[in-house]
Every structure is written in C-alpha cells, then in structure tokens.
Amino acid sequence: MELSELWGWSLVNSGDGVQNVSQYLEVLDLRTSRDLHYLRESEQRVNSVERRVKTAHNNLQSLSAKGLQDLKQSVNECLPLLAVVAQYSADVGQLDYLKQEVERLSTALILLQEQLEAYDYSQLQHRAILLEGQLHTCINTLGCGRLTGISSPVTIRSFGSRFGSWMMDSMIVSVSVLQVWSMDGYFKGRRVLEYGSIDDFTKGQNFVVHQLPHPWAGTGHVVYNGSLYYNKHQTNIIVQYHLLTRSVLLQRSLGQAGYNNTFPYSWGGSSDIDLMADETGLWVVYTTIPNGGNMVVSRLNPATLEVVRSWDTGFPKRSAGEAFLICGTLYVTNSHLAGAKVHFAYHTNTSSYEYTDIPFHNQYSHISMLDYNPRERALYTWNNGHQVLYNVTLFHLIQSFADT
Numbered sequence: 256m257e258l259s260e261l262w263g264w265s266l267v268n269s270g271d272g273v274q275n276v277s278q279y280l281e282v283l284d285l286r287t288s289r290d291l292h293y294l295r296e297s298e299q300r301v302n303s304v305e306r307r308v309k310t311a312h313n314n315l316q317s318l319s320a321k322g323l324q325d326l327k328q329s330v331n332e333c334l335p336l337l338a339v340v341a342q343y344s345a346d347v348g349q350l351d352y353l354k355q356e357v358e359r360l361s362t363a364l365i366l367l368q369e370q371l372e373a374y375d376y377s378q379l380q381h382r383a384i385l386l387e388g389q390l391h392t393c394i395n396t397l398g399c400g401r402l403t404g405i406s407s408p409v410t411i412r413s414f415g416s417r418f419g420s421w422m423m424d425s426m427i428v429s430v431s432v433l434q435v436w437s438m439d440g441y442f443k444g445r446r447v448l449e450y451g452s453i454d455d456f457t458k459g460q461n462f463v464v465h466q467l468p469h470p471w472a473g474t475g476h477v478v479y480n481g482s483l484y485y486n487k488h489q490t491n492i493i494v495q496y497h498l499l500t501r502s503v504l505l506q507r508s509l510g511q512a513g514y515n516n517t518f519p520y521s522w523g524g525s526s527d528i529d530l531m532a533d534e535t536g537l538w539v540v541y542t543t544i545p546n547g548g549n550m551v552v553s554r555l556n557p558a559t560l561e562v563v564r565s566w567d568t569g570f571p572k573r574s575a576g577e578a579f580l581i582c583g584t585l586y587v588t589n590s591h592l593a594g595a596k597v598h599f600a601y602h603t604n605t606s607s608y609e610y611t612d613i614p615f616h617n618q619y620s621h622i623s624m625l626d627y628n629p630r631e632r633a634l635y636t637w638n639n640g641h642q643v644l645y646n647v648t649l650f651h652l653i654q655s656f657a658d659t
Contacts, residue, residue: 399651433453438476531580535583550587583602591622599611
C-alpha cells in the first residue's frame with residue numbers, strides 16, 4: 256500500500272490524533288511560505304554581497320578600510336538568513352521522521368483492525384489507547400524543542416496605545432481558525448476587537464467588537480480553543496469568555512496569587528497574572544507572598560481552571576521584563592526595554608533552571624506583551640503601540656517509540 260493510501264486510511268479511521276498531522280503540515284506550509292518570501296526578498300542583496308566579496312578577494316589592494324567595514328556590515332545583514340535556512344533543514348528532518356512514524360502507526364492500526372475478532376473488547380481498547388498516546392506524543396514532539404534563537408522583528412501593524420495585547424488562537428488543533436483578537440490598554444478594559452484574518456488585522460478592517468462583562472487587568476490574556484482567558488480587574492480571578500457564544504463559561508480564583516500591581520513584571524501595568532499556552536496546554540505565571548515574590552508557573556485544566564501542578568522557579572518576577580512558554584519551558588527576559596534578552600529558562604519537565612543568553616531586537620523599546628503561539632511557532636509582542644512578530648528557532652530532540 257502506498258503512503259498516500261495509508262495516510263488517507265489513517266485520517267478516516269484513527270480520529271483526531273492523526274488528523275493533527277495534516278494540521279501540522281498546514282502550519283508548516285504557512286511558516287515556510289512566509290520564510291520563502293523573506294528569502295526571495297533577500298536574494299538580490301545576497302547576490303550583491305557575493306559579487307562584492309569576489310571583487311575584494313581578487314583585488315585586495317584596492318579595498319580601503321571604509322570599504323572593508325561596509326562589506327562587513329553587508330555580510331552581517333545577511334546573517335539572519337542562516338536561521339531561516341537552518342529552520343528549513345530542521346523541517347526536512349522532521350518531515351522524514353513524521354513519514355516514518357505515520358507509516359509505522361498506520362500499519363499497526365491496519366493490523367489491529369484485521370485482528371478485531373482475535374481479542375476481546377478490553378484488550379482492543381487497551382491497544383488502541385496505547386497507539387493513540389504514542390501518536391499524540393509524536394505530534395507534540397514535532398513542534399517541540401529548546402529555544403536557540405529569535406529572528407529579527409516583523410512589524411505587522413502600528414495602532415493603539417503604548418500597552419496592549421494581540422493574539423490568534425493558540426491551540427494547535429484550531430489551525431483552521433484564522434481570526435485575530437486585540438485588546439488595547441491594561442487597565443479596566445472591556446472592548447475586544449475580533450478581525451476575520453491576519454490580513455484584516457493588518458489593514459484594520461472587517462472586525463467585530465466583544466464587550467466583556469467583566470473588565471480585564473494587565474496584558475497577559477490568551478485565546479485557547481475558542482475561549483479568551485483573562486485576569487479580572489482588581490482580583491486574582493481568571494475568567495473564561497467563550498468568543499462564539501459571547502458568554503462567560505467559568506470564573507475561578509487563583510489561590511494566593513498577587514494582583515493589582517502586587518507582583519507585576521518590571522514594566523508594571525497590573526501584569527501580576529500572565530496566562531499563556533504552549534504545545535502541551537494552558538498555563539499561568541504569577542507570584543504569591545509565600546513564594547517570596549518569585550515566579551510561579553502552573554499548568555491549568557482549561558475545562559475547570561483548576562491548577563494541575565505548580566513549580567516555583569526561584570526567579571523574582573519584578574526582575575523579569577516578560578515571559579513565555581515553549582514546550583513546557585518558561586523563558587524569561589531580563590528587561591522590557593531596549594537591549595533585552597532571554598536571560599532565564601525553567602524546565603518544568605525536569606524542575607530545573609538555567610541562565611541563557613538569547614538576544615532579540617526590541618525595535619520600539621517598550622514591550623508590554625510577549626507570548627508564544629505554538630500554531631505559528633512565533634512570538635507575538637505589543638511594543639510601544641506596534642504589533643510585532645518574531646520567528647523562533649528550536650533545537651529538536653526526537654526519540655523513537657520503537658521500545659515503548
């Protein structure tokens with residue numbers, strides 16, 4: 256049987272788990288198309304630099320000190336292309352791995368179907384659960400890795416006040432959801448703008464308005480699986496607002512979490528409670544008095560908003576500019592101003608931390624929102640009234656399931 260046939264069979268017979276594979280490929284297509292456009296735009300500049308380097312190499316005596324400095328500057332401007340090319344190389348490896356996993360899992364499912372009469376229901380259910388677990392792990396692994404680099408910024412739009420947030424749905428299976436949401440300001444806001452697409456957002460057109468029943472605090476909001484999760488003004492209550500039905504589904508207090516500028520990020524702005532999502536689910540970052548002002552990261556059950564598990568990172572929240580999560584690792588910047596870098600990482604899977612040195616260009620010098628979207632594998636920022644995107648480079652560690 257051909258791979259395409261196996262793929263089609265899997266989509267029909269193995270449910271949402273394998274369906275995520277095609278969704279992952281859609282996300283990959285979007286990202287690579289964007290990167291390819293960037294490469295094409297850079298082609299003329301690279302060719303020009305190549306000709307200048309060849310000319311200088313063939314006639315070194317004619318190269319002045321200023322000419323050499325200009326040439327170095329031109330070469331340095333091309334260096335961001337290395338990260339894009341490296342991402343292409345990593346994606347090729349991921350796709351080859353994906354092909355092998357889908358072939359193996361699809362074959363296993365076919366054998367399982369052929370042996371339906373040889374097992375009782377409980378045995379079949381047990382085997383199906385094992386296969387589903389392996390497939391979900393496969394899908395999560397494809398998007399996961401350790402952060403090694405952040406690209407140059409891409410300004411999507413410039414509007415609104417100095418502080419705010421903007422986002423797309425962060426749940427990977429929501430890849431067909433194209434809307435963009437924006438929330439201007441950090442104090443007692445209620446007005447959420449919903450745009451039909453990123454193109455509509457860029458042009459400031461085709462939007463509807465949600466008037467929230469409860470005002471928000473800070474900029475640490477997130478849209479996850481069709482719901483907006485945000486911190487209710489002057490409380491430590493998290494609100495789940497369903498965007499389709501325009502109704503509040505749930506409210507829950509976050510224990511002893513500080514609020515109302517008790518433990519904000521370094522820029523203030525009632526940023527005590529920061530909700531976020533990664534490849535593994537819904538999270539919240541905050542601080543309590545018993546934790547001595549150190550950042551706490553907790554995994555939430557999105558259906559109940561109950562805390563599943565918490566980690567004390569040991570990093571003082573007032574010393575952090577902003578924070579975001581990738582694959583269960585919390586990354587913290589050392590400032591919200593120019594010259595900021597990713598300075599600290601806490602790994603929830605090992606309950607360990609490390610200090611990092613990952614620079615990124617804070618183009619407009621005042622970041623009040625920084626969040627990772629696992630669907631797009633990009634960082635979204637609100638920077639002094641500008642809405643900005645960064646691509647990220649992840650180092651992937653892939654394990655085989657052959658022995659599981």
